[in-house]
Amino acid sequence: xxxxxxxxxxxxxxxxxxxxxxxxxxxxxxxxxxxxxxxxxxxxxxxxxxxxxxxxxxxxxxxxxxxxxxxxxxxxxxxxxxxxxxxxxxxxxxxxxxxxxxxxxxxxxxxxxxxxxxxxxxxxxxxxxxxxxxxxxxxxxxxxxxxxxxxxxxxxxxxxxxxxxxxxxxxxxxxxxxxxxxxxxxxxxxxxxxxxxxxxxxxxxxxxxxxxxxxxxxxxxxxxxxxxxxxxxxxxxxxxxxxxxxxxxxxxxxxxxxxxxxxxxxxxxxxxxxxxxxxxxxxxxxxxxxxxxxxxxxxxxxxxxxxxxxxxxxxxxxxxxxxxxxxxxxxxxxxxxxxxxxxxxxxxxxxxxxxxxxxxxxxxxxxxxxxxxxxxxxxxxxxxxxxxxxxxxx
Amino acid sequence: xxxxxxxxxxxxxxxxxxxxxxxxxxxxxxxxxxxxxxxxxxxxxxxxxxxxxxxxxxxxxxxxxxxxxxxxxxxxxxxxxxxxxxxxxxxxxxxxxxxxxxxxxxxxxxxxxxxxxxxxxxxxxxxxxxxxxxxxxxxxxxxxxxxxxxxxxxxxxxxxxxxxxxxxxxxxxxxxxxxxxxxxxxxxxxxxxxxxxxxxxxxxxxxxxxxxxxxxxxxxxxxxxxxxxxxxxxxxxxxxxxxxxxxxxxxxxxxxxxxxxxxxxxxxxxxxxxxxxxxxxxxxxxxxxxxxxxxxxxxxxxxxxxxxxxxxxxxxxxxxxxxxxxxxxxxxxxxxxxxxxxxxxxxxxxxxxxxxxxxxxxxxxxxxxxxxxxxxxxxxxxxxxxxxxxxxxxxxxxxxxxxxxxxxxxxxxxxxxxxxxxxxxxxxxxxxxxxxxxxxxxxxxxxxxxxxxxxxxxxxxxxxxxxxxxxxxxxxxxxxxxxxxxxxxxxxxxxxxxxxxxxxxxxxxxxxxxxxxxxxxxxxxxxxxxxxxxxxxxxxxxxxxxxxxxxxxxxxxx
Numbered sequence: 001x002x003x004x005x006x007x008x009x010x011x012x013x014x015x016x017x018x019x020x021x022x023x024x025x026x027x028x029x030x031x032x033x034x035x036x037x038x039x040x041x042x043x044x045x046x047x048x049x050x051x052x053x054x055x056x057x058x059x060x061x062x063x064x065x066x067x068x069x070x071x072x073x074x075x076x077x078x079x080x081x082x083x084x085x086x087x088x089x090x091x092x093x094x095x096x097x098x099x100x101x102x103x104x105x106x107x108x109x110x111x112x113x114x115x116x117x118x119x120x121x122x123x124x125x126x127x128x129x130x131x132x133x134x135x136x137x138x139x140x141x142x143x144x145x146x147x148x149x150x151x152x153x154x155x156x157x158x159x160x161x162x163x164x165x166x167x168x169x170x171x172x173x174x175x176x177x178x179x180x181x182x183x184x185x186x187x188x189x190x191x192x193x194x195x196x197x198x199x200x201x202x203x204x205x206x207x208x209x210x211x212x213x214x215x216x217x218x219x220x221x222x223x224x225x226x227x228x229x230x231x232x233x234x235x236x237x238x239x240x241x242x243x244x245x246x247x248x249x250x251x252x253x254x255x256x257x258x259x260x261x262x263x264x265x266x267x268x269x270x271x272x273x274x275x276x277x278x279x280x281x282x283x284x285x286x287x288x289x290x291x292x293x294x295x296x297x298x299x300x301x302x303x304x305x306x307x308x309x310x311x312x313x314x315x316x317x318x319x320x321x322x323x324x325x326x327x328x329x330x331x332x333x334x335x336x337x338x339x340x341x342x343x344x345x346x347x348x349x350x351x352x353x354x355x356x357x358x359x360x361x362x363x364x365x366x367x368x369x370x371x372x373x374x375x376x377x378x379x380x381x382x383x384x385x386x387x388x389x390x391x392x393x394x
Numbered sequence: 395x396x397x398x399x400x401x402x403x404x405x406x407x408x409x410x411x412x413x414x415x416x417x418x419x420x421x422x423x424x425x426x427x428x429x430x431x432x433x434x435x436x437x438x439x440x441x442x443x444x445x446x447x448x449x450x451x452x453x454x455x456x457x458x459x460x461x462x463x464x465x466x467x468x469x470x471x472x473x474x475x476x477x478x479x480x481x482x483x484x485x486x487x488x489x490x491x492x493x494x495x496x497x498x499x500x501x502x503x504x505x506x507x508x509x510x511x512x513x514x515x516x517x518x519x520x521x522x523x524x525x526x527x528x529x530x531x532x533x534x535x536x537x538x539x540x541x542x543x544x545x546x547x548x549x550x551x552x553x554x555x556x557x558x559x560x561x562x563x564x565x566x567x568x569x570x571x572x573x574x575x576x577x578x579x580x581x582x583x584x585x586x587x588x589x590x591x592x593x594x595x596x597x598x599x600x601x602x603x604x605x606x607x608x609x610x611x612x613x614x615x616x617x618x619x620x621x622x623x624x625x626x627x628x629x630x631x632x633x634x635x636x637x638x639x640x641x642x643x644x645x646x647x648x649x650x651x652x653x654x655x656x657x658x659x660x661x662x663x664x665x666x667x668x669x670x671x672x673x674x675x676x677x678x679x680x681x682x683x684x685x686x687x688x689x690x691x692x693x694x695x696x697x698x699x700x701x702x703x704x705x706x707x708x709x710x711x712x713x714x715x716x717x718x719x720x721x722x723x724x725x726x727x728x729x730x731x732x733x734x735x736x737x738x739x740x741x742x743x744x745x746x747x748x749x750x751x752x753x754x755x756x757x758x759x760x761x762x763x764x765x766x767x768x769x770x771x772x773x774x775x776x777x778x779x780x781x782x783x784x785x786x787x788x789x790x791x792x793x794x795x796x797x798x799x800x801x802x803x804x805x806x807x808x809x810x811x812x813x814x815x816x817x818x819x820x821x822x823x824x825x826x827x828x829x830x831x832x833x834x835x836x837x838x839x840x841x842x843x844x845x846x847x848x849x850x851x852x853x854x855x856x857x858x859x860x861x862x863x864x865x866x867x868x869x870x871x872x873x874x875x876x877x878x879x880x881x882x883x884x885x886x887x888x889x890x891x892x893x894x895x896x897x898x899x900x901x902x903x904x905x906x907x908x909x910x911x912x913x914x915x916x917x918x919x920x921x922x923x924x925x926x927x928x929x930x931x932x933x934x935x936x937x938x939x940x941x942x943x944x945x946x947x948x949x950x951x952x
Contacts, residue, residue, distance in 0.1 A: 151400060155396070155397050254418055254426065255426050255429045255430050256430070257415065257418045257419060257426075258418035258419060258422045258423050258425070258426025258427070258429075258430075259423070259426045259427040259429065259430035259431075260419055260423075261419055261420075261423040261427065262419060262420060262423070271430055271431075272430055291415070291419065292430075295419060296415065296416065296419040296420060299415050299419065300415075303408065303411065303412060303415065306408070307404065307405075307408055310401075310404045311401055311404065314397050314398055314400045314401050314404065315398055315401070317397040317398075318396060318397040318398040326397065329397070330397050330400075333397070333400065334400075337400070337403070337404060337407070341407045341408070341411070344408075344411045345410075345411055348411055348414035348415055348418065349414065350410055350411065350414060
């Protein structure tokens with residue numbers, strides 16, 4: 001079994017780098033994030049002491065509660081995008097709780113039920129929070145569920161054809177945006193089908209379904225996407241054209257990152273993070289403002305950190321014996337993979353501005369808490385597995 | 395499926411991110427770094443001083459006047475300070491109209507009282523800056539309006555050529571032609587601002603000082619030009635061109651009526667501008683370089699020279715006597731002297747400006763030949779690089795055919811041309827060049843110019859050498875005992891030729907061309923006075939006085 005120590009130290013390192021950059025942006029952010037980090041680390045220590053079976057037992061309840069929060073946020077979250085729930089002094093992002101409980105619940109379903117209902121049940125369990133988040137609206141977060149579902153199901157699930165359907169049909173909708181991408185996607189799907197050596201009838205049905213869905217979906221997209229979402233996608237494609245509109249942030253992030261050069265402008269020397277040039281310098285674009293002050297050296301440390309973290313997490317998942325443990329570990333790894341890639345891709349202009357936090361680095365308590373809780377559970381898992389081998393490593 | 399396969403996905407997903415980071419932070423770093431600078435460094439333009447336009451002795455004709463302007467940093471000012479400032483400058487503008495601007499020029503051209511008011515309160519108005527600037531000033535005003543030109547506010551089209559909203563640019567004359575020389579280069583001072591446009595630091599990078607425009611040395615002589623203006627006092631319209639024959643420099647380029655260029659700098663209202671454009675005396679027309687007049691009798695020396703060169707007459711040959719009238723074709727052609735001059739040779743014909751003599755010369759040359767020769771001579775050209783430049787007009791045979799039809803004109807047209815009437819039109823500058831060519835021939839004459847420059851084109855008339863002294867002798871007799879005696883200068887022999895251009899719109903235009911000293915010409919001059927009558931009575935005395943003043947200034951005569 002792999003050791004988690006490296007992964008945890010990297011998480012701490014990234015958190016500290018985040019504090020460094022936040023202190024450069026604003027003292028207030030630094031103080032609050034330091035407090036969040038303290039809470040998150042305490043939660044980490046506590047969860048690592050709690051046996052895994054506790055989480056496994058309470059997972060359905062936690063899941064129901066998170067769904068209630070998600071419904072609640074729709075009614076109580078104020079106007080505009082309803083993503084936050086205010087409970088006294090605490091601002092909570094219910095979607096973070098939903099992700100956390102989902103990660104604990106899904107492997108339980110794959111552990112218990114028979115072959116076909118398994119993946120369908122898991123699909124329904126995934127679809128409910130996904131839809132609730134989608135109508136907040138928060139498209140990017142709802143996609144997190146989809147990515148985690150695909151990866152966990154790929155590792156634990158047995159019905160490969162159903163998984164293919166569940167995976168490729170939504171992708172067909174996304175790629176139907178652009179005819180070229182859609183054709184490439186169909187080609188790729190055919191390749192996967194051939195590689196998996198499916199029976200001819202099954203394979204043809206799948207491909208036919210994908211094409212049908214893809215051709216129908218432009219209608220769905222035009223009616224279903226919010227104007228600001230469409231605008232963001234268009235602006236993402238031409239940032240220079242939309243200097244003052246939605247593309248502004250993407251362009252300013254690029255300027256911030258690029259103006260840092262190899263060695264960076266230096267601590268507190270960044271000029272882009274002021275309120276108008278890079279308004280989300282402490283949240284969505286912390287990577288860019290970090291890159292402005294610490295240059296390529298800094299950005300390589302962050303990217304390298306995430307690479308090593310993810311390698312270790314997937315390796316850790318691979319090394320686990322129990323199906324439930326493995327499912328949770330893959331879910332956590334998938335969460336970190338999606339969040340980090342989406343956020344970094346946004347920062348370098350490869351993805352529209354989506355509001356996905358960069359794990360451990362973006363200013364904010366909800367995601368930080370959820371992330372350290374997940375790591376804590378992984379430590380608990382590690383201890384449980386070690387006990388079964390009758391030797392300890394942590 | 396095995397979880398570690400996802401590591402491939404990790405690498406594949408991070409690879410494009412890594413490539414992008416390297417692209418931005420290494421390859422595109424220089425460009426993006428500049429962009430980030432532009433994000434927070436604001437520049438303030440520093441105005442250069444416009445170059446002066448000087449006369450031949452280095453006296454400024456177009457200069458500049460210092461004035462004070464007041465600039466503010468609105469974001470830093472309190473309401474109290476604003477109230478104080480508004481009171482001192484009598485401002486009506488609400489402060490909100492400057493919201494968001496980092497640094498604005500509030501007002502220029504402050505009075506001394508206003509400057510004193512602000513200077514006395516610098517401690518109470520820390521974000522108000524009084525700074526000196528310059529504004530164009532024409533010390534002599536109107537008499538130099540034509541030729542020197544004026545400057546005015548830029549138009550919308552200029553903004554695309556690198557001008558800013560408040561800039562001035564040359565609108566006519568030399569101011570316009572030499573805009574790029576005179577203008578100079580703007581400098582800049584920098585301010586670091588935060589994202590709200592608030593100033594965080596002055597001069598984060600060193601300021602770029604403005605580069606003053608270069609001075610323009612003209613060939614004009616202020617004293618002569620102003621004297622010409624004085625002599626023109628009784629008349630409403632006309633022009634004077636005086637040219638130095640040694641270098642082609644124009645000593646006088648005068649046109650009346652004119653506008654005070656200082657008024658143009660201050661700016662005209664739409665109504666004032668409309669009135670100016672509609673003015674029937676056309677004060678915006680530079681008559682010296684674009685006023686087209688029939689040359690009248692001033693053309694006769696040239697016609698004589700052409701005939702001599704062709705061997706059609708000899709200097710002493712007397713033609714058929716002038717009886718005050720000449721019959722040709724189906725009509726009678728009159729001489730201006732209705733009693734008739736009698737039998738004349740060329741000298742006498744020019745001296746008395748006899749029309750009948752030149753009718754006969756014209757007929758000997760013939761219409762076709764005269765037009766061909768006139769068009770070949772260097773009489774009309776875009777002599778000066780001014781935008782207003784519009785040279786004279788010499789018709790061709792084809793032009794006659796096009797205008798009147800193949801049978802709509804006859805050989806009789808040559809009679810009119812031979813006495814400088816009819817379709818031929820020359821500007822005062824063209825007349826000056828013609829006079830200069832006759833005065834110096836067969837030596838070449840430098841082409842006229844307004845700017846002191848080394849290189850110039852040289853012009854000649856392609857006549858036999860012996861023709862010129864004959865014409866000069868005849869023109870000298872005009873002033874000595876002919877029609878142009880009013881142009882006599884005590885102590886300097888003058889040669890000239892009067893002209894009276896028939897004007898269908900009113901009284902005849904009075905013309906006079908001359909050069910002096912007659913035996914070794916230095917200057918040539920043309921005087922045109924509109925609607926003033928005979929050339930010998932109005933234009934000739936003006937020319938004489940200007941020549942006298944020229945030689946006085948040169949110290950040649952007392």
